[in-house]
Amino acid sequence: MTEADPRRAIPRTDALLMLPPVRAARARLGEHVVRGVVRDAQDQARRGELNPDEVEKAVLETLSRCRATALRPVLNATGVVVHTNLGRAPLSAAATEALLAASGYVDVELDLATGARSARGVAARAALLAACPAAEDSLVVNNGAAALVLATTALAAGREVVVSRGELIEIGAGFRLPDLIASTGARLREVGTTNRTHLRDYAEALGPQTGCILKVHPSNFAVHGFTAAVDVSALRALATEHDVALVADLGSGLLAPDPLLPGEPDAATTLSAGADIVTASGDKLLGGPQAGVVLGRSDVVARLARHPLARAVRADKLTLAALEATVSGADAPVTRALHADPARLRSRAAQLAAAVGGTVVAHDGRVGGGGAPGVPLPGWAVRLPEAAAGPLRGGDPAVLPRVHDGACLVDLRCVPETDDPALLDAVRTALARIS
Secondary structure (H helix, E strand, O other): OOOOOOOHHHOOHHHHHHHHHHHHHHHHHHHHHHHHHHHHHHHHHHOOOOOHHHHHHHHHHHHHHOOOOOOOOOOEEEOOOOOOHHHHHHOOOOHHHHHHHHHOOOOOOEEOOOOOOOOOOOOHHHHHHHHHOOEEEEEEEEHHHHHHHHHHHHHHHOOEEEEEEEHHOOOOHHOEEEHHHHOOOOOOEEEEOOOOOHHHHHHHHOOOOOEEEEEOOOOOOOOOOOOOOHHHHHHHHHHHHHOOEEEEEEEOOOOOOOOOOOOOEEEEEEEHOOOOOEEEEEEEEEEEEEEEEEEEHHHHHHHHHOOOHHHOOOOOOHHHHHHHHHOOOOOOOOHHHHHOOOHHHHHHHHHHHHHHEEEEEOOOOEEEEEEEEOOOEEOOOEEEEEEHHHHHHHOOOEEEEEEEEEEEEEEEEEOOHHHHHHHHHHHHHHHHHHE
């Protein structure tokens, strides 16, 4: 490198690292990340892709865009409320505040009054029981599948789980209920057929090897026509007669009936009908963090809590804090999106369409996440050219629309109204890119 070589003007690493914004980024992102950004900018200048006097600006611009996680926030404009690919339920403001409060040292298993160890998740348990008085006790684990696995392990390992063939479902990412239960050491005792199962089918299957009866709410599908199923209240007498537990897997996590979703089972009704315990997810209709919730009879819940597997699937302090805040706080974003006023949705859509030259079309949203399959949520969307979908997904903020019938549909049901200005900017930018 000669004296006249412009690369000699590239700022030194130590000088860049001492810039106040870079020092702040080092505290936020870590030394390794910041040094990598500096090195990349210097290398670009050495290759002639960047002028030496532009290195500092490039470093500062890159660091301003760096986040502590590679996960990108997304505006959900699909109309699907519980969108699994987007992390299911968005957390409420109260739950977000609770996460921050629980991020440091907290009394998750400590009685501050005595200094002695205490039970874990007491506040979350109390919140769940207050929201679902039909339950005597509760237990929180790390997800819905774990709740079901723990229940069948604690109640039926080495024995039989009696379940209808019409309820042997496949859940997300190809995981199948029969495989999950088989992994616990329990044996499946299938009864009935895909479309019709009767009380006598269960009665004929119950015996000394029965560990529990399992009633599963099907996810993402419904069977119509020549069908028959046995409800929880009818199974209660059989379970009592044979002294076995009756477990109901609800999936979606609805704690109480919702008139908007009349076919969706809820914990309160199911427990009142005779289930010993119900299992459900915390990040679907409950609207909280990923969690598995067990509610029901205190002696059955205690059996699950005492099982060694309970330690492997227990929820962490962040989940417990966010779940408590979700259950005891104001309506979660999921609840608000489900019950959004169609007239207000149309008004917001009309404002967006007028600003960008789109058209407003009727558009039914969906619950998603395996909840209330086939139930439409009447609403509206802004119709844009299909080519806008890619730029919307790649923009900042990222926007996920629905691509359907040769169009890009932007549904505002799940977009907080406070984000409407950001959505407008994103749409304008996307349309400019394809014009």
